[in-house]
Amino acid sequence: MKNKALKIVFMGTSQFAVPSLESLAGSPHQLMGVVSQPDRPRGRGRRLQPTPVKEAALRYGIPVLQFERIRDEQAVQGVKELVPDLIVVVSYGQILPAALLQAPPWGCINVHASLLPDYRGAAPIQRAIMDGRTITGVTTMLMDVGMDTGDILLREEVPISDEIDHGGLETRLAEVGAKLLLKTVAGLSAGSIRPVPQEHDKATYAAMISREDELISWTWPAREIHNRIRALSPFPGAYTIFQGERLKLYRSRVLEESGQGQEGIFLFATSDGLVVQTGQGALEILEVQKAGKKRMPAREFIKGYPLVQGSRLSG
Numbered sequence: 001m002k003n004k005a006l007k008i009v010f011m012g013t014s015q016f017a018v019p020s021l022e023s024l025a026g027s028p029h030q031l032m033g034v035v036s037q038p039d040r041p042r043g044r045g046r047r048l049q050p051t052p053v054k055e056a057a058l059r060y061g062i063p064v065l066q067f068e069r070i071r072d073e074q075a076v077q078g079v080k081e082l083v084p085d086l087i088v089v090v091s092y093g094q095i096l097p098a099a100l101l102q103a104p105p106w107g108c109i110n111v112h113a114s115l116l117p118d119y120r121g122a123a124p125i126q127r128a129i130m131d132g133r134t135i136t137g138v139t140t141m142l143m144d145v146g147m148d149t150g151d152i153l154l155r156e157e158v159p160i161s162d163e164i165d166h167g168g169l170e171t172r173l174a175e176v177g178a179k180l181l182l183k184t185v186a187g188l189s190a191g192s193i194r195p196v197p198q199e200h201d202k203a204t205y206a207a208m209i210s211r212e213d214e215l216i217s218w219t220w221p222a223r224e225i226h227n228r229i230r231a232l233s234p235f236p237g238a239y240t241i242f243q244g245e246r247l248k249l250y251r252s253r254v255l256e257e258s259g260q261g262q263e264g265i266f267l268f269a270t271s272d273g274l275v276v277q278t279g280q281g282a283l284e285i286l287e288v289q290k291a292g293k294k295r296m297p298a299r300e301f302i303k304g305y306p307l308v309q310g311s312r313l314s315g
Contacts, residue, residue: 003028004189006106009084010062011035011070012053016170017090019178020111021053024088025060027182032082033063035070037093071097079103086188088181089143098145108143109184111177113170115139115155117203120148125170127206129231130213132223134160136169138177140184142195149203151195153184165230165251209236216240216315218264221280222254237289240264240313242305247313250295251287266311273298276313 005028010021013036024031034057039048050058057064067075070092076099079087086106089096101108114124116139121127128136137157141150156176160169187193209232216225216238225238229252232238237248253272261267261277268275273286289295290305 003186005029006085006185006189007032007083008185009033009035009079009082009087009104010053010057010090011087011092011096012090013037013051013093014091015052016113016174016177017053017092017111018056019174020088020090020181021056022060023178023182024185025062027185029185031060031062032084033065033079035065035067035079035092038066038068070094070100076100076103086185088185090177090181095147096143101143101145106188109153109181109188110141110143110148110150111181112139112141112148113173113177114206115157116141116148116152117198117200119206120203121206122208124206125173126166126209126231129160129164129166129169130227132227136160136173138173138180140177140180141198149198149200151197153193153195154180154187156180163230165233167234214238216249217279218276218313218315219279222278222283223281225278225283226252226254240315242290242313245291247291248289248295249285249287250289251285253284253286255282255284262312264313264315266307266313269299269302269307271299274302274307 007030008024009032010024012021036051036054039050041047042049054064065078076097079100080103084104087104087108089108090111115137119127135157137155139155140153144150158173158176214232214236229238229249233250239246239248263277263279265277266274267277267282270284273284275282275284285298287295288298288301
């Protein structure tokens with residue numbers, strides 16, 4: 001069956017969604033409009049700033065709708081008036097009501113940054129890195145009223161290297177997701193994709209990152225701390241306590257030698273940074289940020305804040 005050009009409404013907010021929007025904008029399908037979260041105050045001046053998706057939509061000349069609550073009747077009606085064949089949702093940030101899910105004849109599809117049913121929820125990329133996973137991926141699914149519970153359309157695996165952080169992996173998954181989205185829409189319009197129900201008994205949940213997740217405990221193994229640091233880099237950043245103040249940690253490396261001493265004790269400096277004892281093994285800290293300062297290599301930090309052997313980081 002020949003692919004049919006569809007009228008699509010795209011719903012997204014964060015940078016992760018931008019490649020998907022751009023892929024649709026360059027396709028034969030017609031973007032009827034983009035729905036994004038309201039502008040929010042950002043930066044030191046707290047001036048209202050558009051979302052990354054809104055900025056991208058305006059570059060392409062696509063009409064943008066913004067609603068405080070997508071569940072409000074006015075919001076639902078506003079989207080329906082665009083008369084889409086299909087709604088595409090990527091990192092939008094709100095749960096769609098049933099009235100909207102049921103509106104387009106081709107349904108609503110979502111691009112999710114995990115291999116569903118693994119890591120349903122708000123923080124699949126961070127949680128996969130935090131858990132030390134070596135494989136993740138992207139899933140496209142038909143949306144239903146549940147949280148990432150809809151039937152699977154397509155999936156693609158992506159390896160997680162030991163060095164990659166959340167920012168790098170998110171960029172990679174966004175690129176993969178954009179390509180997978182085009183394949184999914186083409187397959188749906190051609191009738192060549194058969195939705196597959198998820199195995200709900202195998203589902204795991206990726207809870208939103210909390211303040212408690214950010215504080216490092218040096219009693220943890222070096223590998224676990226390393227995973228926590230890269231899972232929270234570049235934002236919001238894992239941290240430890242140094243001289244009574246927060247010290248954010250952005251890059252690290254697990255060392256083969258175990259070191260000796262109490263957890264959190266500074267063992268020695270290297271050409272790249274500083275080595276700290278953990279509950280199991282030693283961790284080399286490579287990039288840090290002191291409160292009120294810019295991010296810097298740990299070797300530069302040591303020059304300004306000399307650490308004697310035996311100094312302690314706490315958490």
